Amino acid sequence: MKLVWSPETASKAYIDTVKTCKMLKESDHVELISAMAGGWKPRMIVEAWSSGSNITTSIGLGIAARHLGARYVCIVQNKRSKLEYEAATKDHGLPIPELMVGEAKDVMARLPEVEFMVVDGGRKDLNELFGLAKLSHRGAVLLCTNGKQRFMSGFGWDLVMGDRSRLVRSAVIPVGQGLYIAYVKKNRESEKSSFRNSSRWITRIDQKTGEEHVFRG
Structure with missing residues (x-):
């Protein structure tokens, strides 16, 4: 799984920050x-x-x-x-x-x-x-x-x-x-070596959302 962008919360945070910082320089x-x-x-x-x-x-x-x-x-x-x-x-x-x-x-x-x-x-x-x-x-x-x-x-x-x-x-x-x-x-290679190859990491991509899901097999 990876970080996924959310326009809604980005917009809310931006607007509230603009309102709060409107009197500040270089904001x-x-x-x-x-x-x-x-x-x-x-x-x-x-x-x-x-x-x-x-x-x-x-x-x-x-x-x-x-x-x-x-x-x-x-x-x-x-x-x-x-x-x-x-x-x-x-x-x-x-x-x-x-x-x-x-x-x-x-x-x-x-x-x-x-x-x-x-x-x-x-x-x-x-x-x-x-x-x-x-x-x-x-x-x-x-x-x-x-x-x-x-x-x-x-x-x-x-x-x-x-x-x-x-x-x-x-x-x-x-x-x-x-x-x-x-x-x-x-770095997945570093993660795998830390487990002394006792497990393997499997990646699956959700075709609908584009999210990357990583789990240990």
Whole structure:
């Protein structure tokens, strides 16, 4: 099975985000991110916020999560960042999402299958956060915001994800400071080898919906 686009929830998330962010400058990327989250209908949304950044992305993700009834987790680096994030959230009159504080390896180990993840390009542990994410069997949409400087220094999705996943497609959107998007899926060969060939993975395509169903035989 794979992530399937839903125009209805994408539209609802987009419209509500436009209404909420209409007084904010450079909010076009937030509206796009909110619509993407709403359209892909993830059950788990993860954001990694960088101290010193604004929280406009959180606005869009929070709206999308509310429409979807999805779990929304925001990762902050330390207690100081947590206080900074909570203060900024309250200044905008927003509900505070579920916050997780700590190093990438500790935080990501506590998160179940991720289907939609947004990381601020200003975070030094960006590569580690993406690389340690436990991907859903449906695949995952990964986004890097404010990524202009990061990607100029040689970042690449294939390098970050390694051989445990495969890059299905990627795009660069010239909004904000650069929005980099990737749709990745688990590397089935890696999954099979981890089971020492004790089982085999079978793929079936639903001819009516186009959904890919993967199960172990």
